[in-house]
Amino acid sequence: xxxxxxxxxxxxxxxxxxxxxxxxxxxxxxxxxxxxxxxxxxxxxxxxxxxxxxxxxxxxxxxxxxxxxxxxxxxxxxxxxxxxxxxxxxxxxxxxxxxxxxxxxxxxxxxxxxxxxxxxxxxxxxxxxxxxxxxxxxxxxxxxxxxxxxxxxxxxxxxxxxxxxxxxxxxxxxxxxxxxxxxxxxxxxxxxxx
Numbered sequence: 128x129x130x131x132x133x134x135x136x137x138x139x140x141x142x143x144x145x146x147x148x149x150x151x152x153x154x155x156x157x158x159x160x161x162x163x164x165x166x167x168x169x170x171x172x173x174x175x176x177x178x179x180x181x182x183x184x185x186x187x188x189x190x191x192x193x194x195x196x197x198x199x200x201x202x203x204x205x206x207x208x209x210x211x212x213x214x215x216x217x218x219x220x221x222x223x224x225x226x227x228x229x230x231x232x233x234x235x236x237x238x239x240x241x242x243x244x245x246x247x248x249x250x251x252x253x254x255x256x257x258x259x260x261x262x263x264x265x266x267x268x269x270x271x272x273x274x275x276x277x278x279x280x281x282x283x284x285x286x287x288x289x290x291x292x293x294x295x296x297x298x299x300x301x302x303x304x305x306x307x308x309x310x311x312x313x314x315x316x317x318x319x320x321x
Contacts, residue, residue, distance in 0.1 A: 128172075134321045
């Protein structure tokens, strides 16, 4: 975890334009709704095989072409599909057969069949075999990401976004503020939330 002063030092060192927002959820949700890509660097780094919101890149899942252009920005291949992060209260409308997967789906480590609703609203997060590898989010899991998703849902009526790890291809997930700024600049993403 890093302090605000450590983050501010890094932003100033790289001469990035920045501003402070008291409750950033509405701002971020609006930017996502407009089609922007938002990198999130917040709180402590997750431990495990996936970025679960604290070191993540978020983008809306409505346009299948995101798999091409975002993978190019991140220097990844088309064989690296994106996964949805979904509000828990809407998960049963988006995915099938969740009953025995309640623990695994918190960590984006298992695939499940998708509903027609998921196909309609989130085609960029659906695999060719009509499955997805969702992360189901609750207030308890990650309040900040939950609030972003909740605000995004209010704007779009879509309960999920794409969540992919915040890193440049073949590099580890960003750990420090310096890593985050470097990956943000190198990938030419739209916004960095720190």
